[in-house]
Amino acid sequence: MKLKKLILPLASFAMALFVGGLLVAFSDAKVLALKSQPLSMLSHAFSTAGSAYWALFRGSVFDPRLAEDHWLHGFYPLSETLVAATPLILTGLSVALAFRAGLFNIGAQGQFIAGAIGASWIGFTFELPYVIHTIAAMAVAIAFSGLYGGFVGFLKAKTGAHEVIVTIMLNYVAGYFLLWLLSTTAFLRPGRQDPLAPEVHKTARLPHLFGSDLRANLGFIVALAAAAGVWWLLNRSTWGFKFRAVGANASAARTAGISVPRVTTSVMFIAGALAGLGGAAQILGSEPAMTAGVGGSFGFDAITVALLGRATPLGTVFAALLFGGLRAGGLTMQASTETPLDLVLVIQALVVLFIAAPALIKSLFRLKNIETGETMASKGWNG
């Protein structure tokens, strides 16, 4: 049973890697130049894609060359994967939790930015002792992002405004707000013209897990703890019962006395807080100086992670590690084989496309009787 559930994601991932490989090979100028010699073109194509993917692996799991001076350094790439996975886990949980309550949170990016702003502000403005400083920064990040997400839920509860539209718009609002903030004296690093905030103080940073050479830090553990928390919330608590009830059939939940507006608002608050915690983990863990691009493409990445993880906490963690690995490895791939990092985006999009259409994968791989699980239920704008 358990294994069968893995077939679809794995097959989708394999398909996406295959299509990505084709793209790498046949956009290569040297390969294209061999048009007249099909056989050597094919072998060249194979080696081009192969070396790109080898670089991807070296950049995400283990690099023998780095291990030569110290064995631990060989795992530098894996540590980078954990660093990349941390915000993905937290934003992915944000989307997954909202999805279980029937809400589609496209706003993880904006909420992430809100959290990053909060953590960064506390981190570089105040002088506080170790631990307390970190906790304070995280708490403010959670408050900012929770409110930013909760506002969406509140608006939906009060006026019926569709959360998809509101969160899309709020992502842009957050982005422009951050850009403005980074032009004010409070946030712009003294002496700089480009949008860059000061680094957060050492007292607020999350400690490294495996010594100072590897960047993996406590943020990853925080993310795992959050995943466990979300699991407990959804499957064991009375709140989670309400969330799932509203997600599965809001009008039946309402008829049985569950307050849908309250659930909508609180789910979006928690979802926002999770995404914002991601922003805090990023700032306090690996990127202590906030830039205008801090939000990256987390809005979308979070959705792909939650989808690949089937909106369960455990699945989200694994999916985030996978995409985190792609991210980390993609950088090495870009540096050593001149394969643009954007390949990772393509692979990510393809994975989700294949996952979302089990029928397609089934027919491609001639699979029968595999577990497809529930795909995202489709709801209209008015629903």
Added chain:
Amino acid sequence: MSTSEIRTLSAPERRRKRGVITMAVLGLFGLIFFAFLPKTGQPVTYNFVLGNEWVLMKEWIINSKTGSLGFSLLSLAGVALAAVQFRARKTIRFASAIFGFAFLMSFLCWSAAGKFIPFTGLLQGALLLSVPLIFGAMAGVLSERSGVINIAIEGQLLAGAFMSGIIASLTQNNWLGLLIAPFAGAAIAWLLAVFAIKYGIDQVVLGFVLNVLVIGLTNFLYKKLLIPYQSTWNAGGTFAPIEIPILSKIPVIGPIFFSQSIIVYLMYVVVIAIHIALFKSRWGLRTRSVGEHPTAAESVGINVNRVRFRNVVIAGAVAGLGGAFFTLGAVGSFSKEMTAGKGFIALAALIFGRWSPLGAVAAALIFGFADNLQGLLTITGTPIPSEFMLMAPYIATIIAVSGFVGKVRAPAADGIPYKRGGAH
């Protein structure tokens, strides 16, 4: 008016009432903020000439405080007219237009105190910035009126921009580039149609994935081919403006509307055609029927999914054509993620315009104007940070969907996959 009468207001009347109240609040805000709060007035210079018109209008110089005061009062007159029309149970469109114009002028006088405003150029630029928004919003209308949510407008625009750019460059023929653009957009839309209609996948997820797919692909190819081999892959050109005889010589209006590139004229055709076809033609009736109540449409023999499929693909073609404007209409070459979220503003315009073609065009024009004004004010210096001007379309959309300006309702079956005999 007694309370019982208020209760019986019809939906459009309630909307008008809220419109009148909103305008009144805004108008008063303008009067206080633009006309009374500034301590001193400074001269504002308006320039209307771009060079080719028959009559060269003179510059108009006005004190900022006087101007703001005058236009604020005019905007309030517009509100009063709207109130009268509302009482007479008539449409308030004309009064709203007066209000909108006067309010904006009042804002301009305030924000450009002591500065120079190239008025005609400002509007011309606004129209140009609106072009991709309008094409994108039309793609939204075509797709969503038939019941398929189109979040992939961004991707369709980008695909059109990319393909038209490289084809124009490879063939050194802009017309071939223009020709290929609708096909590029339609290809993305075809994916949307297959996955949304055939496999019934959530259309919001799907639209997002397709956007990322196009962004990823174009970025990848841009870095791998377009940058290293720029002279062959990314050296297209732009269409020169075509001046329509006589019309282009009218002061103010001529340079704005009738001295534009072919893509803008195509846009006029697309908008008018969609507006007429949607409400007056058999195709339009069927499109709206499958978007509102697909089961009912099926019961009179309409093949719901075929209608939807066709509409989605046509929508993609329209967006793709709009994408060509980025390369062939404006810049001449492709650059990374050059659509920069315009697809989402187009979506916002669609919603703000209540899923109607003309409403969406109006919203797109307003958004385009805000965008261009922001650019102008950033250069001349302004009391409002430009980032807040850039936020305006998004905040306006949130306000719209929150029902503060009347309930915005999507087509009833928008986003819901249809399966035959699904009721059982």
Added chain:
Amino acid sequence: MSLELRGITKRFGALTANDSIDLAVADGEIHAILGENGAGKSTLMNIVYGLLSPDSGSISVDGKAITINSPLDALAAGIGMVHQHFMLIPVFTVAENIVLGHEKVKGLGILDIESAKQEILRISAEFNFDIDPDALVEDLPVGLQQRVEIIRALIYDAKVLILDEPTAVLTPQETDELLKNMKKLRDKGRSIVFITHKLREVKEAADKITIIRRGKVVGTAQPSASQEELAALMVGRPVSLDVEKTTPKLGEVTLSVKDLTISDHTGRALVRNVSFDVHAGEILAVAGVQGNGQSELAEAIVGLQEHVTGHIALRGKEITRASVREALHAGIAFVPESREDDGLIGSFSIEENLILDLHDLPPYAKGPVISTSIVEEEAKARVKEFDIRTLSAKDSASSLSGGNKQKVVLARELSRPVKLVVASQPTRGLDVGSIEFVHERIIAERNSGRAVLLFSTELDEVTALADRIAVMYRGEFIAIVPADTSREELGLLMAGIRR
């Protein structure tokens, strides 16, 4: 035109909805298809009309075999249908709805709607239908919407007209009018297939009757057959059409409603100035044609409506502004109109559905944690008490049949301390066995001293269960009358006519 079906079979997964059905409708007859809810009548007609494809079987018209793959084929073959759930687009005008799918165009695909309007007015005049082609369908009352569907079928020139449960939304008088028009159409040479589960109407209008039970044709009958015979054929066993009931023992006032007005979000009043009391130990049944404010009134009592003015009191305690949760916990059991949409969460297990209301209170929850073992135990007890037919209480609610779903709702709602039962259309869509169960349970609740407020559009149900009858029309209680009031009188009241 004659219509003949042979060996029509249709399966949905494990369920065989139509099992080798044969049916012959002769030219110019009204042929009733009688069967209880879920017998497979609608499936059969959706096959004939091309909305569903049969797994096997053939259809012929006037002796010629035809293939029907879509409604277009059906319409081309001269088969028209008036659907139980109207196939009209609310935001379109009458004329737009009628031309849809068969549009006449001028040049360039531009619609020619004028000629259609003329045609609509002509047919409307012929049958005294009083239809304005320019009216928006959403503004028309249901009775008129049905007429729009009939006009559409006639404009398509349907020779065989299928009417699927057409009287469900009509008053007795409107029903009579419809039956008259059916005869008029027959006399003009059209054949009519009349699908219903109402014996009286069958006897009144049909020329011939085919009875379907559990997807099979179980016999034919003449209209002269008695109601008892028809009912026995339909259900498969003798059915007593009456419910056994003792005289009520009235207790104190349990529910008191005063000057209640309910509006929608636009401020339009859906219920106006309604006042009534329900005593412990009595059943007050609210009759009326669907859509006259009954649903809103029922919802308002449990706090599901937002814009409410006036007073609602339970045993003297004001609950007008109470939340749903407060209302339910104050002692109201609520059986909502739609089991699937409002009563149950289909993807949840039966267990979870049974604690939807109490999941965060002891004994089911300790603090913020749900105690699974107690939930399981309690569920087992409920399944037994209410005879819910399922293999396991862990199965999803959507796997249950309609009757068992309703039992789950009843089991949940009646397990709290209850003073008042509000039941909205509690037997809609159920088979006769489940109807009997629900009726018995409602009577039992009343006999044990609880107050019952029953909303039903089925006049038979109202007269069988009620101790007093309130009739609702356009959001008002037009009258509260004794249980023995005649059908005709109730019918007039339902149409808004006060004697």
